[in-house]
Amino acid sequence: MPLNIADNKKFMQLALQNAEKAYKSGEVPVGAVLVGPNQDILGQGYNQVIGTSDSTAHAEIVALREANLSIQNYRLPSGCTMFVTLEPCIMCLGALIHARLEHLVIGSRDPKTGACGGRLSIHASDLNHHMHTTVGVLSEECSKILKDFFREKRIDKDVGNE
Numbered sequence: 001m002p003l004n005i006a007d008n009k010k011f012m013q014l015a016l017q018n019a020e021k022a023y024k025s026g027e028v029p030v031g032a033v034l035v036g037p038n039q040d041i042l043g044q045g046y047n048q049v050i051g052t053s054d055s056t057a058h059a060e061i062v063a064l065r066e067a068n069l070s071i072q073n074y075r076l077p078s079g080c081t082m083f084v085t086l087e088p089c090i091m092c093l094g095a096l097i098h099a100r101l102e103h104l105v106i107g108s109r110d111p112k113t114g115a116c117g118g119r120l121s122i123h124a125s126d127l128n129h130h131m132h133t134t135v136g137v138l139s140e141e142c143s144k145i146l147k148d149f150f151r152e153k154r155i156d157k158d159v160g161n162e
Contacts, residue, residue: 003081003103007020008137009138011033013083013106014046016138016142016145017077020060022059022118025046025050027047028049028052029046029149030046030047030146031045031084032063033084034063034067036077037078037079037080037082042072043063043065043067043068045056045061045065046088048062058088058091060092060095060096064096074098076102079103079141080103081099081103083137084106085106085108085109086113086114087108087109087118088116089114090113090115097129103131103133104133104134105137107142116133117135
């Protein structure tokens with residue numbers, strides 16, 4: 001069963017704190033938190049693609065890897081929820097499907113590469129696993145950190161700092 005509105009906001013705020021770590025590291029500011037059925041945090045992550053030279057080090061994958069190591073299983077226990085500040089891409093969604101995530105809470109849509117309705121559909125009938133999705137939790141805050149990051153990148157590029 002999905003968490004209530006207050007819990008959704010609490011865990012999305014934690015995902016935003018992870019996104020802030022990415023921002024400060026010069027990474028695209030996306031954060032994720034994976035919560036177990038008892039509301040215990042199984043994993044957290046933020047984008048680390050540049051810092052690790054690993055194209056798979058998206059926030060969701062980092063959080064999922066931490067959880068998998070913690071529980072010593074590639075499949076998540078029933079009732080897990082992932083909170084992510086930006087709609088997952090197809091790679092991340094694929095990993096969450098294979099892990100059998102039950103609930104996905106998204107802060108902001110990604111109309112360019114989102115795989116949960118922004119660009120592709122998580123509800124495609126031919127997928128072997130489906131998850132409950134909630135979209136728009138703290139969406140303004142989740143969108144703002146991304147807009148600020150890319151605005152700063154454009155300004156740096158315009159003045160030749162890159």
